[in-house]
Structures are given as structure tokens and as C-alpha cells.
Amino acid sequence: MFRPALPSSLSKKYRMMTSNSSPSTWCYVSWLHVAMFLVLSTTFYTPRVSCSKIDIPNYNKHCASVVPESTPNDVPEITTIPFAAKQGGYFLGGEDILNHPNSSRYHYPTSNRRELFIHTHSVYSTDVDDVFKVEASLILRTSDMEFYVYDDRSPRGGLSFEVKGFWSISTGKLCMVGSGSTYSEEGKHVVLAALLKLDEVRKSSTISSLVRGILESSSTAGDSGYFNPISLLMIPQNNYEFTEVGKALDHVCSGGIGVPKNLSLSLKLSTRICNAFSRWHTFFKLEYSSGCKSTSSCNPFGEGVGYLPQIMSLKLIQCLEDKRRLRFLIEFHNSSYVDYYHPFTPNTTLVAEGSWDVNKNQLCVVGCRILNSANSFNKSHIEDCSVRLSFRFPAVWSIRNTSGMMGHIWSNKRENDPGYFNTIMFRSHENFVAGIPGSKYQYTVVDKARKSCPEKQPGKNEGKRHPDANSNDMEFDMVVRDSKRRRIGWGYSQPIAVGDQISRRNDFVISSSSRAAYSPVDGKTNHSIPLNISYGMSFQLNGSTSVQVFSEGIYDAETGKLCMVGCRYPDSNSRISDNDSMDCTILINVQFPPVDSNDYIQGTIENTGEKSDPLFSEPLSFSAVSFYGQHSRESIWRMDLEIIMSLISNTLVCVFVGYQVLYVKKHPAVFPFISLLMLLVLTLGRMIPLMLNFEALFVPKESRTTFLRRSGGWVEANEVIVRVITMVAFLLQFRLLQLVWSARFADGKQKAFLAAEKRTLYLSLPLYISGGLIAVYVNWRNNKVGDGMEYAYSSAYQRSLWVDLRSYGGLVLDGFLFPQILLNIFHNSTENALSCFFYIGTTFVRLLPHAYDLYRAYYYVEDFDGSYMYADPGGDYYSTAWDVIIPLVGLLFAAIVYLQQRFGGRCFMPKRFKELEGYEKVPVASDA
Template sequence: MSNSSPMPTPPSTWYYRLSWLHTAIFVVLSTIFYTNMVSCSKTDIPYNKHCALIVPESNPNAFPQFTTIPFAQNQDGYFLGGEEILNHPNSSGYNYPSSNRRVLFFLTHSVYSTGVDDIYKVEATLMLKTSDFEYYTDGGISGGGPLSFEIEGFWSISTGKLCMVGSGSTYSEDGKHHVLAALLKLDDVRNSSTISSLVRGALESLSTEGDSDYFKPISLLMFPQINYKYTKVEKALDHVCSGGIEVPKSLSLGLKLSSPICQAFYRWNEWFKLEYSSGCKSTNSRSPFSEGVGYLPQIMSLRPIQCSEDGRSLRFLIKFPNSSYDDYYHPFNPDTTLVAEGSWDVNKNRLCAVACRILNSTNSLNNSHIEDCSVRLSFRFPAVWSIRNTSDMVGNIWSNKPGNDSGYFNTIMFRSYENFLVGIPGLRYEYTVVDKARKSCLEKQPSKTKGRRYPDANSNDMRFDMAVKNSKGRRILGWGFSKPIFVGDQIARQSNYLISSSSRAGNSLVKRKTNHSTPLNISYQMSFQLNKSTDVQVFAEGIYDTETGKLCLVGCRYLDSNSQTPDNVSMDCKILITVQFPPVDSNDYIKGSIESTWEKDDHLYFEPLSFSAVSFYSRHSRESIRRMDLEIIMVLISNTLVCIFVVHQILHLKKHPDVFPFISLIMLFVLTLGHMIPLMLNFEAVFVPKESRTTVLRRSGGWLEANEVLVRVVTMVAFLLQFRLLQIVWSARLADWKQKAFLAAEKRTLYVSLPLYVCGGVIAVYVNWRNNKLDDGMQYTYQRSLWVDLTSYAGLVLDGFLLPQILLNIFHNSTEKTLSRFFYIGTTFVRLLPHAYDLYRANYYVEDFDGSYMYANPDADYYSTAWDVIIPLVGFLFAAIVYLQQGFGGRCFMPKRFKGPEGYEKVPVASNA
């Protein structure tokens, strides 16, 4: 598990989802709005007034050229400042602490040569971005997102200066449009670069201080990528790596020419855990930085900048944040960052790197410079993994200065958090504590049952997500995942540990049959978080018995301490883990326990933990596809029946035009909304890209995707027919001569039904609020959204669609055959059939991880054993009441004193003859 802090989730955006019609209107209006905004944001800014003394203006040639450019195509960098025009520090929306991560992008559009050989005209976009999330501010100009400046100016190759003017456009919180006129000044913009090259500068406002469009200067820093030369590792690599910890070549994996080093290193923000030696107590001699930093770094992140053309060298930044959370959200800090370049040493199977400090005398980035390249690093890929070492990349960092010099520090070991070996064959695992696991497993061996089949050891069924609870299993403490690393001597199939095709290590396990008579050796990685703050990472090994589904493991967890050492003291290896997998033909849960074998008075002892997981085996995956096939067919049949029933009711009304006044408009309105709302919420699914569909749709190979469109088409037809029925009845009611009398009865129906609906909605809101309250000791809980609960309540209202008709029949007290039996009994059957299916589904299918329900969606109605019984009983009761009302009067089931006389009688129509 990555030890980086969990990423905060931005607010849900379901309410921004639009139908295709709304989307088309939105795009048109946005285009018009954006065009006006851009035209308004362009200002005539005289270049010579602001830049003539920096780079003089020269007449550009007519056509752009591409042989000389100031920056690479994907040039990025960092900036400080800009609070007035970017995210305000006191945001009132989703405000995460210290969310000030600031990056910039310089996008060169065109470069023109001029009449002066040394000067070029440059047109570009400067984009400032603070974070990956949007914020709503209490003040300031912008509420979040990137801010772009369209700029142009001139660049002098000989002086390395670039001066540009332009403007950006944004809106304040109150909707006021602001045009930000700006001046960009950059230094050391060269057509070649080395490790010591930095592009520094500032973005300044051209408005007067005190104006609403004014902002304070923003300092900029970039690491140029044009024509980069590796100057620090061009010497013999043995000399570069001298002074570090020497490891025999056989203990490290090598790289083939077909597997460039960049493929293994070029991952955004690679994380490493630092392990300090325990001999020194002085922070100054332990950390790569001075005591002024204020903390002893525990983690190191590696962020690649550039890769060489031959794939054997690379350039990267090395950051030492106080936490992974700080590294992602805090501004770029040159005081705790090293810039490095490294090259692969084929003789020692390692990457040797030289790192330099970024010195900064002030808080402004435009005063930064690179000096002191005395830091050395060595990275390697261990060829042998064990329970104490399952990191795909390890190494050490040291100083080549004498021990008494300023800036010297002791050697620091580091290991990677993640394990994603790419293109590196030859990895093997060495089992060291499997005998302990075998002994513990024999003591609690479950009985073998004939005919029961358990997951294969080398299948994806051995991976699972888990809910970690206390020993009694009553309180959820956290969530995590488990996955096998090695099965026997082979890398686990479909794990994240990828090997090149030349190794074929995983294929040998596929070809041979698993030996079920002897428990298999297996190693695992388990990661989970407790109490929202404590990350626990356990590596374990043991045995798995495919005849009983029992997994017994002995685990080691890394200890978090400022005085960690790279020996046994940094790990707690007295952990016993047992897991019981259910048979593949059952829907039972995976259950397990994590126990400490230390004495209770030992400081490493912890209370036993239990965990459970849903056993979503590959068989269940195939069943999920078949289930969705069945559900799509049921949806198509149901909607087709609805169309038939509505058509039959329309024909019934044409044969009996005198019954129009006795049909409840509220009932028809409820039925129409019941078809319209899901159609509006889900119709854009027809047009969304394939990548955004659910996992089940991807597994289905497209069949479900095509039929989902068909389902929506049939739903559209049902809605149109239902709307047509409402329109016919509404028109007939308006034309009826007894309009006032019938309107009074309809109002009475509304006065009774509406409070019932409102009370039910209030109860649904209250239940949602009460269920989502956290217990005092509960750290995690599943919170059901209010929208989902209200949607489910709307489904309940739709199930009882006959209630308004029953009330209207009572107020009319007539015996008219208002509704066709085919219509109200058939529609009742269609509404209640999902509840019967839900009872079947709950007892036959395993819980669906994807939430991909095509029929009887739990978020669209109340589904449970109790509701699946109550709702059909009430539905059939309503249908029976309507049947009696249309045969014996609207008040036939009421006491005599409430029946009263017939409310309405037929009046013979006079003939014109």
C-alpha cells in the first residue's frame, strides 16, 4: 500500500450531468460566452514601454520557424504568489489544509526570426495552476482552476532574457469580469541546458496597485529541457558511486537494451521510505539539509524531468517533504529539493546519480541558483525478495564531502513504497519463515469436505479488498487490500508485478497443474489504514491449502520511527495472519484475523484485528455478466408490456369517452414522471465515451453497452405513450361541462395524497440523517446520500401509483369502469415484479461490486426482504380495491354511514333530431 496520505475526493458532480439537449445548448452558449470573454480580455499593451530596455523590439519575419525555440514542448515549472488571482487561502468549499500546490506550464505557439540575428519573437501561453480540485472562495478574483495568460514578446539568445506582455481573463466571485494585464520577465533562457541551468523570472501586474485587477509579483522557476547535456555522470560511474554501499552485481536485476532505464524510473512521484542509521543523534549529520528545515525527512519522492534519447540516463527532482500530503499540496520548496542526473551502470546493475542543492536566499523563486553537487545516490532493483524486503527499488544516499565539512551527512538507506517492476526479468522470492506459518496452520486446520472447490492459488480470486474490524468484529476500524506477490517460486498471476516477455516466469505456472495434495508456499502484501491516520503495511508469507481454502501467514510490518535502522529493529515480524476463503460456489465472505504473538506487556503488542471481504470470484464475474443479460431482457419485456398496457388504456378511453372525468390526473402525472426522470438522468449514457462505462460493461465486450441503448429507446417510447395518455385525459377534462365538480374532487385527492407524499419524504430525510450519524467510536461508515434515499422513496411512490385513483374513486363514489383491468393490473404486475426478482437475486447472486444493476436497481426503490414482501402485498391490495370500486362503487368497502348517495350520475345526451 502506498504510504502517501489518502487523496481527498472532490465534491460530487452528479447535478452537472445534462441531457443531450441541455448539453447542446450549454456548448453553444459557452462558445458565444468564451468568444466574448477572449475578445474582451485582449488589450493593446505597448511592448516597448515595458520591455525595450530588456530585449529591444525587432521586426519579425512573415513565417514562423522551428529550428530555434526557447522551451521544450512540455515545459513546466513552479511559482509562488498569486493569491489574489488564484485560490484564496480561506476557501469555503472543499478546503483541504495547505492546498497550495502550484505548477506552471509554458506553451510555445510560434517563434519568428527577426531582422536581428540574435532576437526572436515568441508567442505563447503561460498557465498557472494551483491544484487538481476546484475551490469556492470567500474573496479574490478566481475560485479555482488554471489561469492562462496569452503573451507575446522577444527573446535574446545572447543575454538569455525573455520579455513578454499580454493578459489573462477571469471572473470574481460576484461575477465581475477582470482583465489582468501582465508583464513576464525571464532570465537564463538558453538554447542548451545542464544540471545547473535554471530559468527564473517573475510575472508582474501592469495595473496600478490598489486597482481590482492588480496582483502582486509572482516568482517563477523552471528547469529547462532544451539540448540537455549530462555533465555530472559523464565520468566513470564507479567514481560517481564511490563512497556508497557496495552490493554484488548478482544481487541486483539487470536491464536489457530493450528495457531502457526510463521505463522503470519514469513514474510520476515515485515514493521512497528513508531509513537512517541509529548511531548519530545530530539532525545536521543525518539529514541532507540543514537544521533550518525544521524536521527530519522520513520520505523521499522522485519526480522525473527528462529522459535521454538512448534511454540510459535521466534527469529528475528529489524532494524531501514532511509528509506525502505536504509534497502534493504545498508549494515547491527549493530548500528541501535536489536536482539530479543519473546514468545506468551495466557493470554493477545500478543507477548512479549526482544531486545538487537548490540554494535560495529569499522567499522568491527568481533568486534560486544551483550549487553544491556533493550528494550521491545509488538505485538498484533487488534480484531476491523476501519477507523483509519486497521493494522493487532500493538504494542509498550519501555525501562525498569529508565528515567535518558543512553539508556532510551519514549514509541513508531508502526503499520504494510501490512494487511495479516493468521489463526486468529474473526476480525470485526466498521464503524464510514459512515453517512458522505451517506450524501455526496445522494447529487450527479445518476439516476437509469432499466436493467443495476453493480458489486456485494462482488465480485473481486470491486478491481482495477488506474491512478491518476489532477482534469482536463489531466496529470497522479501516479499509485495505490484500494481494499475493509470489505463488511458489513464480510471480502471482495478474498482479502488479510485471515482467518482460523474455522472462515468461508467470507462464510456467499457467502450464503446470497445481499440486493440491501439498499446501503451496505463498507470499502476500496487506495494506490498510486505521483510524484515518495510521497506515499499516504488512508483508507476509506462509502456506495455502487449496483443499480447505485456509491461508496461514507470518507477517512483518514496518515500524514508523525517527530512529529506524535498516536491520531487524525496523520491522515487527511477530504477526500471525489467518484467512479462510469460502468455496467458489458459495456467496460467503472471506474472513480472517491479524494477531500479534508478542507478550501483552511488550510495546510492539497490539490487540487482535479481524477482517472480512466479499468473495467476488471469477465465477461471480461471469455470473454478473449473465445476470445483466437477464436484467436487460427483463427491462425490455417490462417496458414493452408498459407500452402495451398504456396503448390498451388509450383504446379503452376511446371506446368509453364518458369515463374521462373519473381518471386521476395525479396518478397519470406520477406514472409519467416515473418514466421521465430516469430517462433524463441516464439518457446521456447513450453518448458518453466507452472508457467511462462501468467495469461490467467493459467485461461484456460491448453486448451490454449496445443493449443498454436499446433499453433507453424502449423507455423513451413508454414515456411518450404515458405522456400521450396524460395529454388525452387533461384535454378531455378541460372540455367537460362538469369541470368545476370534477376539479373539486381532484383537489380533494390532492389535499389527501400530497401530505402523505410529503410526510413520507420527511421520514426518508430523517432516516437518512439518522443513519449517517457517526457513532462516537466509529471512524468509518458507509454514508448513503440523501439523493439516493429520495430517489428510492420516489420509487415507492411509483409502486403505489393507484393511491390517487383510489382516493378519487372515493370522492366520486361512482361505478364507472375508469381503468382497463388490463392496464391497472398489468402495470401493478410490472411495478411489483422487480421486488420478486430482488428476492431471487439476493439468494442466488453474490453482491455486485460494480453497482451495475439494469433491473431492480437498489438506488431506485426500496429493496430488502421486508420491503420485497410488503410492497407487493400493498400493490395487490390497491389493485383489488380498484377492482371492487369499479364494480360496486368507490366507497363499497367503507361503512354504510360513510358511503352516502351516488355522487355523480350519467345524464342522457339530448338528440339533435
């Protein structure tokens, strides 16, 4: 055994102790020897241990054959990293650890897009030149996670793994070990030990670079933390070289359809190209040549795909603003509707890079196909970069072209070569407008609209102010009805252009002088001149048929009338070419109400063609909520007023209830004459809304209504104050109930008073239950016939049973004095059980919302944003009739209680009922 050399003084002392010591001394010396050995060993060997390689648990067991473990340096590396700061990608598998349907409360059907993100935390160089230690997080996320409402045990932002390992630049391999955690369907916490292996992780990348890999479980099959292997695929971003568009652009974009330069907008140095292509909803509708079907001559992916794509979408990977170069994933979909959460399908996806061509005012793009097996990314690779695309921004719009971006796709192969396909046109989907200024609109059918529209006639709204043609008030959602007023669909309508200027309502357009449409003529004011206007309408009929209509016409801001001629393609879902004929036999009339009214936008859609025409349709009508910008400002002011009224009302409740608590303590003899049922109704009336609204304190800002988000933090702060005051009112009300309850049952001799309370309960309870059943029946009947109601949104937003029961509960609370009136009748006493300040004040607080609702209905447009802070329609019955009946009945109840406490409980009853036996007042002993 090796022993370290000791200093001479210690060595001499050590020999003396070992030669002359007793057994006990020897034991002591032995322990001293061991302690000294440990101290000296630590002193001499600790530096060597700190310089040795830091062991990553289980790394050598799983990764030694991939990238051997090396000794890392202490200082993190900042020049050599395997990925960009937040590297994205896709994965296959993971159903056994990501999908927990039993843990979700609500499910919204959606396609399953599976994305991964690698966040690199630290990189350390090692004693091996091309090997680096890497620490990172791997996050797996599916589109289902965006739509599931998870409980506290389920992942919201994705399943995360913390991993560490080593990366070899020369081999391009990265091997890491680590763990994550999740919860099983039974709610048990599960640790997921994981092994991550990646290939082709290089310092630089080109268009053909792909990073493939696998995430495996390092646990044994059958263990609780075991999961099936997950296949990974990433498009690298580090040090990318634009190898394809780095060549002469004339060569890159050769072979496509030539478009004159003046028909496309130029890209000024002050305009950011990255903004034009970075929108998440950059979708394009594909247009094929006549006769195209799912054949190799039309499909850019050949016959193996099995369908002819309808929609193309872009996902920006990288953008260099200074060089005007971009990288994309270009995905093709077999659907007329695609959202951000569509699944990733490599076999119908192109990896592409593009560069702006100033000589042609277009973006030249080279696309490469991804070859991939269906069940794994392990053998995915990029080849065949023969696909070419061009994107341009049209300088002139028309009823045939209402797209802010368009272009075409072609193959640079010969016609007989494998992979060749015919040229495909595309246009931006749903009138998307990129942030490129300068587009003009050219009218082609507006003269037909002027001839078809009736001449201007004085109307009841003439002289009133109507929406400005350039305001957001011209855009609206609508409910479509047939000739029998049955709701058959819904849709939206928005202006495309006002005058020759593209509508500035689009958030992505920079319009120059939209007011140019208001050119004074013959001394008339700008507002009195009918304006040329172009619209786009899109609606669904009977839940399946999609109709898209583009129209041109004139708008008269003096009368609020909009008259247009509409055109549509024979098949809106499958345009074949730009030369298709449009059906322009549609006449559209819209009446906008004045901006200071609560009326609806009304309109009609008529087909003026022959009934024998296959495209002929029966007349339709539509209606929309006229929620103008002025109404928005008024609603914000109304919310401020309602918050103040809520604060005042709840404060008054605290004062009235607090006064009654002091009153009963000062007059303990009134305890038996106060209705417990009345106090229970009032207490529940304070408690239930408080419980329902308590969760709203923790609702994220994103899920709040539009007005609440616009108000900053002022509304939210005052909501908290209102709830705090409501809590105080509830506690005072509960204290009053507790005092009366304790006094009622403290004395066993008060059987007569308990009998009166039971009679009150037996009479009130059946009435309350009957009223609740009536509310249930009315709710069922209204929902059954909701499709025939005039109210535009009645069918889409029918009142739920819970809302109607809450409203009925508000009605019961309005009549809170009813149990007290019954108890006074049974007692037939003149005891002042309730202070006038309490029952009259509480009645006033309950009736004030109904008076305010009458005022609100007259001065404000009906609020569809749900921003009621006071007199919420979901918490009581509010209508003109109810707002009159409830206050009258409430005042009647207060008057009856006043007369009962002054002249006796049966003072207003016939004489023969007055003579019934009453209850004798029993003295109550005071505490003194």
C-alpha cells in the first residue's frame, strides 16, 4: 500500500506513539493515521481529479462507440456551435409520451404537426481538436398541444429533455444523454431517460444538407419511463452557403414565363424583403393548365403522391436582408384550406433558396425535393434541384387578379426527362397583401354596376353620417339566409380597393394617399361623391359549399348604399388557368346603417342571369353587426362607467349589510323575525358570482376580450378591486346569516318561530323550483327554434342552459324580500326585523342595473364582445319588459315590508285572515 512521505517531525512523533502506546492509544493513533491519510491524499490528488474528464452519467455506456468522451475545457466556446441558437425541425413518433387524451378536458380537431426545437446552452472545446462537449434542451411539440386544454399535470409548451454529450466535427455525429419528465394517463410522474443521436451535424451547410437522428429511451422495455424510438429531421442553419442562387440569376430563372418588368413592383432599398415573406399565413392557390389531373406531367412530385396539390405554403428558414436572399420550406397540400398547423410531409416539400432579381423585379427560387421513407427520417436526403419558382408583386390589380403576390413554378428539365412537369401558376391566398407599396387597382366592370344599380333616391338615413369608405367599418362578417329567411351559411366581406388605391385595412400593405379617391368634382364635398370600390366576399353555404365572389361597384357615403356587380369563377375551389371565364351576372346591394345607430348591415345577392344557366342561384340575403369604430370608443367609455358603477354598488352593499349587522346586535329581539331563507338567498347571490369570477383573476391576457386587451392594465386592476369589495360584501352577508342562525337555534323554546320558517320554506321552494323548470323549458324551446330567429347570430351563439339558470338566479335575487314577506305573514308581528336602511338600500342596488340597462340599450350598440362590467345579461333577465317589471315588483316588495313592520304582517290581507292566531312576542334575554 502506498503511503505518502511525512515530514521528519511528524515521523518521529509517529514512531514514539506507535512504540510506547497502550491499546486505547493505538486505536486513537489508528484513527489519526486514517484522518491524516485522507487529508494528505485529498491535498495531493484533488488537482489531478479536477483536471480529469468530467463524467456524464451513462455516456460511455451508450455513446462511446459514436463519439468517445473527451476532457472539456472550463471556458465555453463561442465561435464553434453545432446549431443556431434555436434550431427547428420535425419528428415522427412519440405518441406514447406526447398524446394523453384522457388528461384533456376539451379537444379541438386539428391536423398533427410535430415540431422539435433544440436550444443550445453551452459548447466546450476538449483535448481532442474536433470534439466538443454540448449542453442543450430538446423540445418536442405537436399541434394538438395548441388546442388541448390541459390539466396541471400535462405539458403545455412541449415535452422537454435536458441532454449533454459530445460532437465530432470530422464525422458529423453528435451523441447526447439526458432525461425529461411527463405524467402518465393515470397522473403519475414519469422520468424519461433518453439517448439522442444525430448525423450530419457540420460547421457549415448547403441546400443539400439535412440533419437526421433518433431519440431513444435508455430504459429497458417494459419500464414506466420507456418510450418507442422517435425519428428526427432538421434543416441546418449554421454558416449556410447559397450555392444555387449564388450563380447568375439569368441562368437560375431561365425557362419560366416572361413577365414585363413594369407589371411588377420594384423592391426599394427601404423596403424589407424579409417582412414580405415572413408571415405565417403566406399561402398560395395553385392554378394548373387545362386538362391537368394527378399525372406526372402536371404534378411537381410525380404520380407517386396520389393527388394534385391545391395549396402551396412558405415557411421562412433564413433571410439575409443585405443580400436579398432567403431560404424556404415550400410545402404542397391536398386541401383548399390549410392553416399553420398542417402536418409536415417531406415527400411533398421543397427545400429552396431564392434571391431578388432587380432586372426582372422578381424573386428567383431554386427548389430541391426531399426523398424520404414513410415511417422514418433516417434515410431522408435532398436531390433533384430542378424545380424553379418566381415570385413577384403585381403593379396592377383587377377583378381577375386580387392577389398581392403571384408567380409560377416550372421544371428546368426537358419535357421527356423524368421529373418534368408543366408550368403551374399560383396566387396569394385570400387577398394576402405583402408590405410592398405602389399597387394600383384597375376597374373593368364598374360601368356595368352603374347601369344596373338604381338611381340615388332620398332615404330615411339621408343626411346622417355613414361609414367612411376608407375606414375599417366597411369590413364585416355576415350571416347568409335564403329566400325563406333560413340561415344557410356565414362568411366575411372586405374591401379590396377604394378608388384606384389598394385598401389600407390590410395590416401588411403600405398604401400611398388612399384619400386620392376623394377628388372634388363641380364644387361638391368629398363625402358626397360616390366612390368606385372593389370588394371580396367569401362564404360557406350549408357547411360544405364554398363561394368566393369578387365585385366592383359604387358606394354613396351620404346614404350608406353600396351597389356592386359580382363575378366568380365556375369552380372557386379549382381554378385551372388565368384564361378561365368569370360569371359576372351577380348583383349585390348593401345598406350600411348610420354610425350612431344600432341597426344591422343588410344586403342582398341576386343572380341576374337566365334560370337555365348552370350557375344560376336563388336570391340570398345577409346581415351583419354594424360594430363601427365609434362604437368601439363608446364601448371603452361604457366599460369605464360600468366599472365605476360596480364599485359604487358593491360598496353600498357593504354599507347596507354592515349596518344591518350592527342593527341586530343592538336589537337582539329581532333575530327570530328575520327570514333565514332570505339571508341564504342573499349570501348565495354574493358567493356564486365570486366563485365563477375568481378564475378570471388568473386568465392570461391573450384569452381576454379585445376591449380588455386595449384598455391596458386599468380594467384588469379595477376588476380585482371590484372582486375584493364583493368578497367583503359576501363576508358581511355571511356574518349576518351566522348571527341569525345562531340566535335562532340557541334557544330550544322557539319552536313557533321555527315552524314559521318551515312554512316559508315549504311555500317558497316549490315556487323557486317551478320557476327553474320554466327557465329550462324556455331555453330548450328557444334553442330548438333558434334557426328561425331574426337575430343574425342567434343560431351561431345560442344561450346555454347554464346562462339561463344564472339569469333565473338573478331574478330570484331581485326578489330577495319574498321569503321575508311570507315570514312576516306567518308571524303577524309588527317587529322591525329589518332596518329600512338595509332592505330599501339593497332593493335600490338590485334595481339600479335594470334602469341602467334601459339607458344602455338606448344609447349604445349591443355589445358582442362580452365586455359587460355591470348589468351582465348572463347574470339576470334584461330586456325592456323585464327592466320595467322587475323594478316595479322590487319596489312593491319593499313597500309591503315597510307596511308589515309598521302595521303587522297581515295588514294588507282581508280581515278574516288577519284574525288568525299570531305568535306572541317572547322576550329575549340579553347577554348583560
